[in-house]
Amino acid sequence: MLDKNALSQLKTLKKEIHDSTPRYQGRVRTTGGRFGFVNTDDGKQFFIAPDEMEKLLPGDVIEFRVEPAGEGKEQAFTEKLVSTELNEFFGRYIIRGKGHFIEPDHNTLNRWIFVPPAARNQAEEGDFVAAHITKHPYPAGKVQAAIDTVIGKPDDEHIENRFIKAKFHIADAFDDEVNAEAQALTAQDTHALSSERTDLTHLPFVTIDSANTRDIDDALYAEALSEGWTLWVAIADPAALIAPDSALDRAAQQRTTSVYLPDQVIPMLPAELSEQLCSLQEGENRLAMVAELKVLEDGSIDQIHIHNALIRSHAKLSYQQMAAFLDGESNAIAAELQGPAVHLDGCARALAEWRQKNCLLMDDRPDYKLVTDEKGKVKEIVRIERNQAHRLVEECMLACNRSIADWLAEKGSGFFIEHAGVRNERKGEVAALLKEHLPLEQKPSLDTLADYVSLMQQADQSASELPLRMIVSRQLERSNLSNEAKPHFGLGFQHYTTFTSPLRKYNDLIIHRIVRKLLQGEAAEACDEALLAAIQSGQANARIAAQQSESWLKLQWLQQQDKDTIYPASIVHMNSGTITVRLDDSGIEGGIDRRKAGKEWTFDTKTLSHRSADARFVLGQQVRVKVKDIQPQARLARFVLA
Numbered sequence: 001m002l003d004k005n006a007l008s009q010l011k012t013l014k015k016e017i018h019d020s021t022p023r024y025q026g027r028v029r030t031t032g033g034r035f036g037f038v039n040t041d042d043g044k045q046f047f048i049a050p051d052e053m054e055k056l057l058p059g060d061v062i063e064f065r066v067e068p069a070g071e072g073k074e075q076a077f078t079e080k081l082v083s084t085e086l087n088e089f090f091g092r093y094i095i096r097g098k099g100h101f102i103e104p105d106h107n108t109l110n111r112w113i114f115v116p117p118a119a120r121n122q123a124e125e126g127d128f129v130a131a132h133i134t135k136h137p138y139p140a141g142k143v144q145a146a147i148d149t150v151i152g153k154p155d156d157e158h159i160e161n162r163f164i165k166a167k168f169h170i171a172d173a174f175d176d177e178v179n180a181e182a183q184a185l186t187a188q189d190t191h192a193l194s195s196e197r198t199d200l201t202h203l204p205f206v207t208i209d210s211a212n213t214r215d216i217d218d219a220l221y222a223e224a225l226s227e228g229w230t231l232w233v234a235i236a237d238p239a240a241l242i243a244p245d246s247a248l249d250r251a252a253q254q255r256t257t258s259v260y261l262p263d264q265v266i267p268m269l270p271a272e273l274s275e276q277l278c279s280l281q282e283g284e285n286r287l288a289m290v291a292e293l294k295v296l297e298d299g300s301i302d303q304i305h306i307h308n309a310l311i312r313s314h315a316k317l318s319y320q321q322m323a324a325f326l327d328g329e330s331n332a333i334a335a336e337l338q339g340p341a342v343h344l345d346g347c348a349r350a351l352a353e354w355r356q357k358n359c360l361l362m363d364d365r366p367d368y369k370l371v372t373d374e375k376g377k378v379k380e381i382v383r384i385e386r387n388q389a390h391r392l393v394e395e396c397m398l399a400c401n402r403s404i405a406d407w408l409a410e411k412g413s414g415f416f417i418e419h420a421g422v423r424n425e426r427k428g429e430v431a432a433l434l435k436e437h438l439p440l441e442q443k444p445s446l447d448t449l450a451d452y453v454s455l456m457q458q459a460d461q462s463a464s465e466l467p468l469r470m471i472v473s474r475q476l477e478r479s480n481l482s483n484e485a486k487p488h489f490g491l492g493f494q495h496y497t498t499f500t501s502p503l504r505k506y507n508d509l510i511i512h513r514i515v516r517k518l519l520q521g522e523a524a525e526a527c528d529e530a531l532l533a534a535i536q537s538g539q540a541n542a543r544i545a546a547q548q549s550e551s552w553l554k555l556q557w558l559q560q561q562d563k564d565t566i567y568p569a570s571i572v573h574m575n576s577g578t579i580t581v582r583l584d585d586s587g588i589e590g591g592i593d594r595r596k597a598g599k600e601w602t603f604d605t606k607t608l609s610h611r612s613a614d615a616r617f618v619l620g621q622q623v624r625v626k627v628k629d630i631q632p633q634a635r636l637a638r639f640v641l642a
Contacts, residue, residue, distance in 0.1 A: 299354025590637030
């Protein structure tokens, strides 16, 4: 038995050890496995072992100590839970014996959550549910949840659509106040504003879109000049009818964008505006903001004039109709519109040539249309190749958007879409790669727009066996909305914003308001940074929702196909453990696990390629694959090489 002195010494020693042990505060990051990491504000990262992770949830802020874990490694141990951000989550109800759980549908919450008897809300095996955490796992390591809502059963009609909308908080309907405002707006309101506008109804504008599109927000007209073309880009003008801070405005701001699910479009604005009063329908006078661009023969844009205008679409053309006419396969376009159609095509081709020489073009990628049945299931996946009509519209929209951005930058107003190029932590390896594969005398700089564009143009023309441009594209920063007029490296533009989709995107609607103020000689205040962040977050939310819904339905369809089918595919992404491929005929993506390939494989972070003694895989490479495993609701597909 220790005497008092010995106990005092032991206590002192423990305190000294405690006081000398490093302590930090940081945020918990989970992984695909049972372990995790905690990241501090100053960039440090520490390992969290599986047993310790059992006490934590993703996003938790903790105070922790760091102790040696052998072999020169360190491990974090939680001492205090500072805050937790994970509350609501969604998933599937699972019963195993007497245990009732929720399998979360969550990127980083990868364990089943126990549901006690009083919190089960009459859920049944397999039900899709919304739930919230009722008992945090710290410090005992046991987490509990309660079910808030039973969303539906796996075999319910349109269950995928319903689950995704619940998970991403996407509302179908507008509230009564919004509907009342929308229904109160009439053609008389348009007529009342018409007298204040430039009348351009005599110009034979046409719209070019998908055949079933109702929310038509752009119309085009071009006339040939001796030195090039005048290109008129007319954009629907809902901002003329929607007052700031009105119920309609608040609803659009909250939604931030229209959401395009496979079997449903959820509009940013009520149909009374987006499909009727503001939509540029054939034969109807409509309020529009019109960019009049003088395009020179070389495709450069010499001048821009912006009009508060009244226009009338003279024809609603589909991409297929326009492409068939341009290819000489059909004369289905009215005779008086054929000349302007040819001029539009000539102007668009010149714009594309200028971009190819001075900026950056993207590769044509096919689109995929999901044909669904009355239950919301996929019957067929149709591959849609981009034609000249798609390219024509794209060039005109890009020309309009960058011209508006340049005009705003000149006036020191508006906000922009910035793209900073290659991620800072990847610039060294990317520069080394380009130096190795391009005829460069020294290691290149990736810091300026001009340097980056030049390098990517050289990469496009390179005879290298590696897809240099594709490799670089996987190592770029994300684009951001910014009040500063910074370059867009991804497109190669000095300035860029979006102006052409105000029926579908709230930031475009705001840009219209700013442009109108400037045209009227009024000052336009900088957009609130919090609002820009909210818009960006909302649009990312909508984009991910659409991707998850589409992937879920596609994988259900793939699951029904012959399991022995061999599919042609392209490699679209790679990391140290996985090769991600995209099936050519359906656009379905899935992974090939190289860790289980049975051979010694190495991954090159510089070239983003996998290599073994007898094979090499690079981005863009064509391969043939078979299905190994499909989990539709988890949006997970695994393939093996055929």
